[in-house]
Amino acid sequence: MKKLKMKKLISLLLTLTMILALTACGAKETGKSQDESDLNYVKSKGKLIIGYTNYAPMNYTDENGVFTGFDTELAILTCEKLGVEPEFVEINWDTKEVELNAKSIDCIWNGLTIDDDRKAKMEITQPYVKxxxxxxxxxxxxxxxxxxxxxxxxxxxxxxxxxxxxxxxxxxxxxxxxxxxxxxxxxxxxxxxxxxxxxxxxxxxxxxxxxxxxxxxxxxxxxxxxxNYGVAFRKGSDICAEVNKIFDDFLADGTMAALAEKYGLELAE
Missing domain, CATH: 3.40.190.10 (Periplasmic binding protein-like II)
Structure with a gap:
């Protein structure tokens, strides 16, 4: 009888040990997922989901039915540099931050005004348009x-x-x-x-x-x-710093100035 109770106790302890080990393993995997960079997350998908609204001259469909605009062209060129495909998703401007944090979109690229409140909630690039x-x-x-x-x-x-x-x-x-x-x-x-x-x-x-x-x-x-306008990413996103580097390159080689002239805009100083 004592031997039977001992076997049951050992079996129970082994089961608990296995449960704890699996839980710890799961926690580590979850932690790994949480710690993954936003840039790696986007690159693993192979695309950057861009939230926008119909807003000329930043993102709009022209008289020929072509989706275009300053931000549209700039985003396409930036995605080429990042090595991902752009995917444009029309959003409700009033819920843009909710969609960003829910990962329905990866950024808000649509003539977003930079202010302190938004900077506190999102990672925003350097100013690029006045x-x-x-x-x-x-x-x-x-x-x-x-x-x-x-x-x-x-x-x-x-x-x-x-x-x-x-x-x-x-x-x-x-x-x-x-x-x-x-x-x-x-x-x-x-x-x-x-x-x-x-x-x-x-x-x-x-x-x-x-x-x-x-x-x-x-x-x-x-x-x-x-x-000034900026592009917004999730708070703490490492994509923002990469995009800033690309913007610097586009300013240096005249790409940004050419787009501003095309759409009648003035670049931020």
């Missing part, structure tokens, strides 16, 4: 500074730099602010007369308004904030 937040109205609209818009309907893209600019301006805070999904939606609201003004990126405003565009009667009347 931008500003501008006020647009229908031609002929009387405008004497943001005070003119108190009580008026003002639109901007939700969670954008334009929205932040509105919230930071004492006069625009007193406007009837209506967030829209896309900056192009804001232009449509202005054109239809359902909005009195819009606060948008200068880069988009220059491309989408004026002679020869669908918004010839929309004009820029004010500059509110200057800013």
């Amino acid at each position: 931008n500003a937040q501008v006020v647009l109205v229908k031609e002929g609209t009387e405008y004497n500074g943001t005070e003119s818009l108190i009580g008026k309907t003002v639109v901007a893209e939700q969670s954008s730099a334009g929205e932040k600019t509105i919230m930071a301006d004492e006069n625009l805070k007193k406007a009837n602010y209506v967030p829209k999904t896309l900056q192009t939606d804001c232009l449509m609201e202005l054109k239809s007369g359902t909005a009195d003004a819009a606060v948008l990126d200068l880069t988009l405003a220059k491309t989408m308004t004026g002679e020869g565009t669908s918004y010839e009667d929309i004009v820029i009347v004010d500059y509110l904030a200057e800013e």
